[in-house]
Amino acid sequence: MFKHLISLTSILLVLTTLSSFALQATTQVLHVGNLLAIPGQAPKAQQTVIIKDGLISQISDGYLDANSFGDDAQYIDLKNRFVMPGLMDMHVHLQFELGPKNDSETLKMSDQLVEMRSLMFAMRTLKAGFTTVRDVGSMSQEMYAMRDAINSGWVDGPRIIAAGGVGITGGHADVSGMKPELMELYTQPSVCDGPYDCRRATRDAIKYGADLIKITSTGGVLTDRATGTGQQMEMDELKEVVLAAKRMGRKVASHAHQEDGIIAALEAGVDSIEHGTYTGEKAIKLFKKTGAYLVPTLLAGHTVVGMAKDSDFMSPAIKEKAIKVGGDMQGNLGRAYKAGVKIAFGTDSGVSQHGTNAYEAVLMVDAGMSSMDVLKSATVNGADLLGMSQQIGTLEVGKQADIIATDGSPLDDIKQLLDVDFVMKGGKVFVQK
Numbered sequence: 001m002f003k004h005l006i007s008l009t010s011i012l013l014v015l016t017t018l019s020s021f022a023l024q025a026t027t028q029v030l031h032v033g034n035l036l037a038i039p040g041q042a043p044k045a046q047q048t049v050i051i052k053d054g055l056i057s058q059i060s061d062g063y064l065d066a067n068s069f070g071d072d073a074q075y076i077d078l079k080n081r082f083v084m085p086g087l088m089d090m091h092v093h094l095q096f097e098l099g100p101k102n103d104s105e106t107l108k109m110s111d112q113l114v115e116m117r118s119l120m121f122a123m124r125t126l127k128a129g130f131t132t133v134r135d136v137g138s139m140s141q142e143m144y145a146m147r148d149a150i151n152s153g154w155v156d157g158p159r160i161i162a163a164g165g166v167g168i169t170g171g172h173a174d175v176s177g178m179k180p181e182l183m184e185l186y187t188q189p190s191v192c193d194g195p196y197d198c199r200r201a202t203r204d205a206i207k208y209g210a211d212l213i214k215i216t217s218t219g220g221v222l223t224d225r226a227t228g229t230g231q232q233m234e235m236d237e238l239k240e241v242v243l244a245a246k247r248m249g250r251k252v253a254s255h256a257h258q259e260d261g262i263i264a265a266l267e268a269g270v271d272s273i274e275h276g277t278y279t280g281e282k283a284i285k286l287f288k289k290t291g292a293y294l295v296p297t298l299l300a301g302h303t304v305v306g307m308a309k310d311s312d313f314m315s316p317a318i319k320e321k322a323i324k325v326g327g328d329m330q331g332n333l334g335r336a337y338k339a340g341v342k343i344a345f346g347t348d349s350g351v352s353q354h355g356t357n358a359y360e361a362v363l364m365v366d367a368g369m370s371s372m373d374v375l376k377s378a379t380v381n382g383a384d385l386l387g388m389s390q391q392i393g394t395l396e397v398g399k400q401a402d403i404i405a406t407d408g409s410p411l412d413d414i415k416q417l418l419d420v421d422f423v424m425k426g427g428k429v430f431v432q433k
Contacts, residue, residue: 086131164205
């Protein structure tokens with residue numbers, strides 16, 4: 001009987017995979033009113049986009065006859081829509097959402113149930129127009145499993161680039177706010193001390209499936225200790241993590257608030273700074289010298305300020321940091337942007353609610369960025385940071401058919417991104433209003 005169950009399961013998996021392939025094998029013909037194929041360049045009116053097997057095969061001026069592509073071609077009318085590449089969020093936490101029940105959820109929810117909830121958060125993100133995300137802090141094996149299941153077509157969700165975390169004892173990436181026995185239980189093997197132990201932790205993360213390494217060079221707002229937001233990882237630790245990661249073909253993202261930790265991480269050779277709240281002149285020079293990206297996460301700052309003022313579940317240590325750091329994020333992004341620092345879109349969703357990711361764009365415009373540069377940060381720049389510019393980030397022949405549409409142009413009103421009318425990922429439609 002057990003053998004028959006295994007056989008049946010295998011057959012169902014094969015049929016699911018074949019069915020998923022069949023859905024994408026049909027030619028799709030999109031008539032587009034306004035097409036921003038390459039953010040940073042001018043949009044074009046009245047375009048036809050042809051998709052085959054989930055990839056863009058042709059983009060033509062005018063509205064081509066859909067019937068000329070065969071009887072099985074799927075026609076999609078977007079003549080009254082503004083169409084652009086799917087958005088990318090370079091900083092999410094799909095297994096988490098900040099709220100008053102976090103402590104009890106940690107104790108009561110199984111890892112399996114957390115993963116089921118993560119799928120819900122992932123679908124909210126995808127339906128909000130974000131076809132690719134970089135998850136930079138989750139239970140690693142569960143996140144790698146969800147990434148692989150999505151890539152295999154077994155479940156739906158955004159394309160996930162999943163980080164393995166490396167942090168120091170007592171630092172922002174270590175557990176806090178629990179009694180000692182529980183902190184010992186929940187301490188991860190990725191917590192390290194000294195350069196050689198951090199080298200081990202980096203290699204260990206890559207061994208088990210990390211697409212990139214996430215470190216925390218400074219303290220953080222949500223660490224339940226009054227340990228500040230200045231530099232915590234030492235320079236020798238930072239350098240060893242970056243070297244070990246680069247040796248094995250992985251990029252490194254560093255959480256950093258205060259400028260001392262930003263400078264140390266940039267000097268060590270990281271590829272992106274997450275938050276970068278207090279980026280000063282020296283850090284700006286290093287950003288421009290190294291070519292590293294700033295991932296600003298304004299939405300996280302906006303969220304924690306509101307929660308610190310209006311809720312009771314944050315400890316005094318967290319509230320103090322939240323109000324100070326969260327309130328300073330927007331002005332610092334404006335200065336970095338004007339200085340020419342490269343910006344990649346990221347929200348820290350999980351701190352903010354999943355599915356509200358696009359509100360980051362509104363905050364970025366409020367900080368002084370042009371709408372076009374915001375769209376570019378969420379497409380072209382995100383793909384570049386991931387090293388995936390040949391597959392995603394623009395709508396060009398041979399690339400993934402990751403496409404969204406809005407009723408009006410977000411170049412004229414960035415708030416159009418808050419309510420997308422059409423979402424396609426790899427040729428499969430998830431939203432069509």
